[in-house]
Amino acid sequence: MPDEPEKKDDVVKVNFDFRRELAEKIEGNLASFCYQCGACVGDCPATMYSDTFNPREIMLKVLYGLGDELLGEDSVMWECTNCYNCHERCPQEVKPVEVIISLKNMLADRGIYPDPVAKVIKTFEETGRTTPLSGAVDKQRERFGLPPLSVVPMDEISLLIEPAPPEGEDN
Amino acid sequence: MKRYAFFPGCLIPTRHPAMEFAIRHTLPKLGIEIVDLEGTSCCPDPIYFKSKDKMSWLAVAARNLTLAEEQGLDIFTNCSGCTATLSETYHLLEDMSLREKVNQRLKRIGREYKGTSKIRHIVTLLRDVAGYDAIRESVVRPLDGLKVAIHYGCHLLKPSRIMQVDDPNDPSVMERLVEALGAVPVRHRNWYLCCGKACQREDIPSNMMHDLLGAVQEEEADILGLICPTCFGQFDHGQMKVSKQFGEDFHTPPIYYFQLLAFAQGVPYDKLGLERQRFKPECLRQFETAAAAASSSETE
Structure with a gap:
C-alpha cells in the first residue's frame, strides 16, 4: 500500500465559518463570483497610493476564508477610499467595495473601528445627523435667511437602528 | 413650476x-x-x-x-x-x-x-428639467473667459448603473453647466482621482490631494468648480493643509457650482458667504464691476 500523502502546512484551509458569517451580510456573498482578473486594481486610488491595499487580494482572501487576516485590529479595510471605481469596473458585478463594507460590518460586530469612524457613528446615533446642530449653525443659517433645520425624530431613528431579534421580526 | x-x-x-x-x-x-x-x-x-x-x-x-x-x-x-x-x-x-x-x-x-x-x-434637475438654455437665459452677469477647472468627485458618477447621472468615463454635465454661465471649463489631468476623504490612513489622502492640487494648478484656472461638499472641504481647508505639509503654494479657490450660478444670476459677491472660505474666489469681483459698468452705460 502506498504511503498516505504527506500533509503540508502551507495548504490553504478555507474557513467556512468566516465565509458563512460574511454571506449573511447584505451583498457579502458577491466575492464568490470573483475570478481574480484584477480589473478592480487598475483604477483603485488606494492601491495607487498604498503599499498594502489591493482589492483583488482582499477578494482572494475572502474566497480562501482567511478571516483572521482580514478582520484584525489593524485591518487594511479602512484604507478603502469608497470611490466605487471597482464597482464600476468589475466584469462580474462583484462590487468589491460592497464586500469591503460587509467586512467592515463584521469588524464593527467585533467592536473594531478607527476613532474618527466611531466618532461620526456616535454623532449620528445620538443626533440623527453626522454634523450636529448648534447655536453657531443656527446663526449662520439665519444670516442667509434659511429656514430652521427640521427636527430629527430620534425616537423613530433609535427604533430603526436596533438590531433585529435573532428569532426575526414580529409580523 | x-x-x-x-x-x-x-x-x-x-x-x-x-x-x-x-x-x-x-x-x-x-x-x-x-x-x-x-x-x-x-x-x-x-x-x-x-x-x-x-x-x-x-x-x-x-x-x-x-x-x-x-x-x-x-x-x-x-x-x-x-x-x-x-x-x-x-x-x-x-x-x-x-x-x-x-x-x-x-x-x-x-x-x-x-x-x-x-x-x-x-445637477440632473438643471440638465434635464430646467435645461442648459434656461440657465443661459437666467444669467445677468456672464462670466466671460473665466477659466473653471472641474472636479466631479466620485459619487456623483459611480456606480453609474445606480447613480444614472452621467458617463463616468467621459462626463459632460459640469462642463456644460459651466459653459452656460459664459465661463470656460477645463479638465485637469487628474480629473478621475478621488479626493481621499473617506480613507482612514492619513498619508494616502494627503498624497492624493497633493497630486490633485498639482494637476489643478497646472491648468492655471481662475477657480475650481465643485459639486460635492466633501470634495469642497478637501480643496478648501485641505488645500491649505497640503500646501503647508508639502511646502508648496497651491492656491486655486474652489467654489460650489450653485454659488457660481447664483453669482452669475446677479447675487452680489458679498452675499454669497465666500469670505468664509480659506481660498476666496475674489477674481469673480471683476464681473460685478463689468456688469455694473454695462448697465450704467445702458441707462445713459
Whole structure:
C-alpha cells in the first residue's frame, strides 16, 4: 500500500465559518463570483497610493476564508477610499467595495473601528445627523435667511437602528 | 413650476449654509419649486454608518424616502454622498425580499417603503428639467473667459448603473453647466482621482490631494468648480493643509457650482458667504464691476 500523502502546512484551509458569517451580510456573498482578473486594481486610488491595499487580494482572501487576516485590529479595510471605481469596473458585478463594507460590518460586530469612524457613528446615533446642530449653525443659517433645520425624530431613528431579534421580526 | 422634495442632508445645511442659500435662490428662477420635507435625518452617510451596519443604514435611508413618498414627489439631493445612499437604497430595494426585510424594520415606526419616489441629483434637475438654455437665459452677469477647472468627485458618477447621472468615463454635465454661465471649463489631468476623504490612513489622502492640487494648478484656472461638499472641504481647508505639509503654494479657490450660478444670476459677491472660505474666489469681483459698468452705460 502506498504511503498516505504527506500533509503540508502551507495548504490553504478555507474557513467556512468566516465565509458563512460574511454571506449573511447584505451583498457579502458577491466575492464568490470573483475570478481574480484584477480589473478592480487598475483604477483603485488606494492601491495607487498604498503599499498594502489591493482589492483583488482582499477578494482572494475572502474566497480562501482567511478571516483572521482580514478582520484584525489593524485591518487594511479602512484604507478603502469608497470611490466605487471597482464597482464600476468589475466584469462580474462583484462590487468589491460592497464586500469591503460587509467586512467592515463584521469588524464593527467585533467592536473594531478607527476613532474618527466611531466618532461620526456616535454623532449620528445620538443626533440623527453626522454634523450636529448648534447655536453657531443656527446663526449662520439665519444670516442667509434659511429656514430652521427640521427636527430629527430620534425616537423613530433609535427604533430603526436596533438590531433585529435573532428569532426575526414580529409580523 | 415643477415640484421636487428637497433632501438637504447634513454637511451643506450645517457647515455650508451659503451653498443651501444659493440652491434656494437659483432653482426657482429655473422653474423648479423646492418642497421641504419635515423630519429628515442623515441620509445616513455611505462611509461611516454604512460601515457599521448596512441593514440599519438601509432602514434609515428607506425612512427618508418614505417622507417624499408621502408627498407624492420625487426627491432631489445636493450632496453626492446623500445621492449615493438614497440611490443605492432605491436600487437595492427593487429586490423584493430585501424590501420585505426593510419594511419589517419600518413597521416598528408605522411606515412602509413603496419605491414610488425617484432620486435626482440636483445637477440632473438643471440638465434635464430646467435645461442648459434656461440657465443661459437666467444669467445677468456672464462670466466671460473665466477659466473653471472641474472636479466631479466620485459619487456623483459611480456606480453609474445606480447613480444614472452621467458617463463616468467621459462626463459632460459640469462642463456644460459651466459653459452656460459664459465661463470656460477645463479638465485637469487628474480629473478621475478621488479626493481621499473617506480613507482612514492619513498619508494616502494627503498624497492624493497633493497630486490633485498639482494637476489643478497646472491648468492655471481662475477657480475650481465643485459639486460635492466633501470634495469642497478637501480643496478648501485641505488645500491649505497640503500646501503647508508639502511646502508648496497651491492656491486655486474652489467654489460650489450653485454659488457660481447664483453669482452669475446677479447675487452680489458679498452675499454669497465666500469670505468664509480659506481660498476666496475674489477674481469673480471683476464681473460685478463689468456688469455694473454695462448697465450704467445702458441707462445713459
